[in-house]
Amino acid sequence: MTAHSYASRCLSIALVLCTCVSPWAWAQHRRDPLNPLEIDALRETALEPEKRIKLYVKFARERLQAMEQLRTDPKTTNRAQQTRDKLQDFLDVYDEMNDNIDNFADRKEDLRKALKAVVEADTEFQAKLRALKSSANTNKEEVEQYRVLLADAMDTVDHSIDDHRQLLTEQVNYPPKKKADVPPK
Secondary structure (H helix, E strand, O other), X not given: OOHHHHHHHHHHHHHHHXXXXXXXXXXXXXXXXXXXXXXXXXXXXXXXXXXXXXXXXXXXXXXXXXXXXXXXXXXXXXXXXXXXXXXXXXXXXXXXXXXXXXXXXXXXXXOHHHHHHHHHHHHHHHHHHHHHHOOOOOOHHHHHOOXXXXXXXXXXXXXXXXXXXXXXXXXXXOOOOOHHHOOOO
């Protein structure tokens, strides 16, 4: 084997390894949008759909409020990156809330009270995301750093609100059976 083919083979192996390890390494460095207290609160409500979903609404709202605060704070440095981080945190929490809603709905849990809070929050979230998009005090270079993520967040909320309203309507018209109503086997 020549030195050239050996170097070429080593380079190929290195590229394959980088391709395989990079997504794993990136996933390892990705931070959790929830803090330990929030994680504990969610753990405590694992079997209580209404409380758990309302916690997710609260956490998502807090992420958007934190984003609004940093955007109006003149002392904020690296505003575009921080806005992007807060948007990602919001989207991660919101997606997790949707996953929980789906799981509880699949188990025929009563989500009527929780879904009312979610639908109200969806409207609020839509307004805040649209306000960010149309914000006049941002420059184009800054917006470019989070434009795609903002569009994704807006699409997610826009599509989810329809799903949440539909599920709420279904549950109001055909409420899930209570466990006591289910005949024993």
